[in-house]
Amino acid sequence: MQGNIIVGQSGGPTAAINSSLAGVYRTARDRGAGKIFGMLHGIQGLLQERYIDLSEFIITELDAELLKRTPAAFLGSCRYKLPGIHENRGVYEKIFNILDKLNIETFIYIGGNDSMDTIKKLSDYAIVTGHPARFIGCPKTIDNDLALTDHTPGxxxxxxxxxxxxxxxxxxxxxxxxxxxxxxxxxxxxxxxxxxxxxxxxxxxxxxxxxxxxxxxxxxxxxxxxxxxxxxxxxxxxxxxxxxxxxxxxxxxxxxxxxxxxxxxxxxxxxxxxxxxxxxxxxxxxxxxxxxxxxxxxxxxxxxASHCASRVDILEAYQVGGAAVKAADEGDSGKMVILNRLSDDPYQSGTEVKDVHKIANDEKLVPREWVNEDGNYVTDAFVNYVRPLIQGDVSPIMVDGIPRHLFRPV
Missing domain, CATH: 3.40.50.460 (Phosphofructokinase domain)
Structure with missing residues (x-):
């Protein structure tokens, strides 16, 4: 990995979204990336050329640990819908000019359904124009409604x-x-x-x-x-x-x-x-x-509520952030990292990547058989699916009796 990376966060925040950001940063650094930029308020901020060098904020190992325990989107989020390429090609030209200016090799977007729509459109434009940048989606949503993945970080x-x-x-x-x-x-x-x-x-x-x-x-x-x-x-x-x-x-x-x-x-x-x-x-x-x-x-x-975060969730969020960098480094683009459940007892999961076109703008709903006949309660199968995902605790780093977070001035 020789070029630079840019990462953004989009949609509703979670208690684990910054753990994915930490996973992106650490893995990119370990793989020899140049600069690792963070978009301020997602693709909307990038269009305004608002970004930071993450190395100015994640300086020590303690900073990385604080980031993993910090709720909400450290970089700021947005709900910006990219137009279709045929509707406004100028928006794409502007984005890709900014990526070229920053020597971006890899673009990673942490988000849910709507964010995967952004990855889909940007990767399609790169294919159409022959641009070498790679675009990878990193799953995030408390709603757990992303297709193809067993569950979502957050x-x-x-x-x-x-x-x-x-x-x-x-x-x-x-x-x-x-x-x-x-x-x-x-x-x-x-x-x-x-x-x-x-x-x-x-x-x-x-x-x-x-x-x-x-x-x-x-x-x-x-x-x-x-x-x-x-x-x-x-x-x-x-x-x-x-x-x-x-x-x-x-x-x-x-x-x-x-x-x-x-x-x-x-x-x-x-x-x-x-x-x-x-x-x-x-x-x-x-x-x-x-x-x-x-x-x-x-x-x-x-x-x-990061004070009540699941250890499994924080670890998996970090894992998918690292997997997104790895996938891009190995040549993937137009993909999203997914979590596969390998075992329930003991609980184990792994990652792979899937075509973002099969994920964007889709919704994974609770199966009918996981709701009782009267429609007013969930079944044991539902509870057995969720319970492994809430296991373990992540102790906050306390200062004066209150959790300490990684701070970025607005």
Missing amino acids: FGSAAKYIGTSVKEIIRDSFCLEYEKGLVSVVEIMGRNAGWLTGAAALAKGEDCAGPDLIYLPELPFDIEKFGLKVQELLSKKPSVVVAVSEGVRLPDGRYVCELGQSLDFVDAFGHKQLSGTANYLASYIAGEFGCKTRTIELSSLQRS
């Missing part, structure tokens, strides 16, 4: 936080008894895929019954049926805890959260900003049965 830590938080919510919900009962509705991210919401089942164990109901977006949501189920549970117990995906939809295709508000914000990739599902359902239950309700939105906490 998901394990978010699942661990969700399982932990739901267990604590359940414990708290039994502290006080109310005349007509208490219903707590926990809203969990994931958009159209229910992997994160299903992780609420991890709360179940010898010391906890787990949430009472779990609703994934893969199945149509029947509000009346939901209400009757909650009423049945309230007749048997004083507290009910429901985990619901932000993206659950009615049989007619509308998001439940649209019933309580209009979804005005739509990002560059056409995604509506989903929020308010739990609030609507809690209001519905309160109105129907007169019980006390609580709305709990885990929101950005589920993707930024």
